Amino acid sequence: MVTLLSPIRLWAVVAKEFIQLRRDRLTFAMIIGIPLIQLALFGFAINSDPKELPMAVRSAESSAYTRSIIQAIVNTRYFNVTEITDSEQTANEILARGAAQFVINIPADFTRRLLRGERPSLLLEADATDPAATSNALAAIKQIPNTALAHDLNGPLASLQSAGAPFSIDIHRRYNPEGVTQYNIVPGLMGVILTMTMIMMTSLAITREHERGTMENLLAMPVQPLEVMVGKITPYILIGYIQVLVILAAALWVFHVPMLGSALLLMLGVLLFILANLTVGITISSVARNQAQAMQMSFFFFMPSILLSGFMFPFRGMPQWAQVIGEALPLTHFLRFIRGLLLKGNEWMAAWEHLWPLLAFTAVMMAIGLRRYRRTLD
């Protein structure tokens, strides 16, 4: 008779699995590490109700009333005044660069018209590329006209607010007036997909040679580390571009994402981003001992990239420490670049601000990779 389940053989398999698991330290570390990291990221870092968003004030005039209004806006805790200017051009630039999420415009004769009971309006421009990041703040500001001047308009002026709000705030959602989520997600997806495929494919490149035994032969030949590393990542640049074209075509014709910036600049930015990811992959590859480890390390890099880059959750909603980690990731800068280019029509100067971090990242990663590249089998 054939035993369907022999307890002894079953135990043999279970015991063997435990032994192997214990010896595979990286897997073991992941079993403990992943829940901890996930808890930290989801529990503390991610906040879909971002507060204290940077706001620039463009004021053509300043009075006790406008100061009260600004103060009331800040008091909602959704806004934080980071810059005050009187130039429209500067204000536009700040918004285009993404240095501020909002610009509030105070027109020249605001106070005069307020006091004459003309119910003037303020213009609030919002960077709506990421609708999720601004929606709560925009909801909070709707109450401002009713309450902001309650203490200032007293005595004979009290009549100004007896019949409704003494002024109004017009909201202008720049770059994505209809608040289409896809406009934000689809360009971001390009970055996410590139991160995933580029890192995974190259992370296997050197470990595969080690595992198949071909590394021994390669090392015995007069080939330099830089030749191996650059040679291995070059084909993937082409693969990366193919992916970009597919995603871009879908973005433009299926999701109707606008493309306001230059195609040449887009291709350059994409190149820098692909390079940044490929150097991560090749560095993982020169550190990892086998292909399974390389995959685990890729995943370790990929997870924070998705969660802390501003792809899934508003970047400005995260606490300081999470933003610091986020700033170190190439995806964060690429998202800013691609959204700025497609939706805001960023030019070279504005784009450069997001591109140099990619270059710096690539240089540092390549240096680490070359240092860790094993020239011998020691």
Added chain:
Amino acid sequence: MRMNNREEIIKVKDMSKSFGGKVAVDKVSLSVYKGDIFGFLGPNGSGKTTTIRLLCGLLTPDEGEGRCLGYDIIKEARHIKRQVGYMTQRFSFYEDLSVRENLEFVARMYHLQERRKAVDEALDNLGMKSRQTQLAGELSGGWKQRLALTACMLHKPKLLLLDEPTSGVDPEARRDFWEEIHRLADEGVTVLVSTHYMDEAERCNRLAYIAYGHLVGEGSPQSLIADSGLATWRIESADIHQVAEKLKRINAVEQVAPFGTRLFVSGTDAQQLEQDLSAFAEQEGVNPERTQPRLEDVFIQLMRSSEEKRW
């Protein structure tokens, strides 16, 4: 002797290497001369592969020094790599590249002039012109080995390091392989080859035996046999197993090796062994004949004496 005025291709002194506290190679000193076919013998895990890897710069020695082709093995490994052909124990060319693509890759690695011509010639010599588009992974063991040898000869190295090149290869392919090695040695290429096989050891003009990371014997096959101090007798019998069991009980008998219907009986105390054997012969009705010790017996003797030294 003519050996003394020949150019030293490999000269290492007191080279040691350990991995995680375990000593793999312990103070090995070696000299290999131009045109030698230097056989490197020893049991599994004795440090043969490690020694070869140290010689071609794939590993860095913990201690000791050495020169290979006139270059320092620690500081000038890059120069050594250009002039050495190293054939790994396991097939380590790309199985997912074709025969030709593998050769072209190697040709580019060494900056060969007239790459196409060099590869064509190699394919001709290999007799694989018609199979040049076949994937290397689909080749049989013997063909893989021939491809590997051709590939590591492509840049015309002065020194060939072959790590168990004939393991898993059929006898005919092995013979062809050794013919090729001798032809290369005639052309002035120096060959260092590690092997398990005694018949291959006999084809070398110099041998070194390594056990537990120690070099325990070195010299030509003849001098190793002469210096072993072994005396060997051959006994023919229809029932060699029973005879062997009885022989092992004699003190002076140190080794009994069955070989078909013959037994090779060896010991270091020749006089005592001769006496004991003649008594045994009368008792059992067998006829021992004095013969040359075989290399195998010599190596087992070397290994045992190194074991005794260790414990």
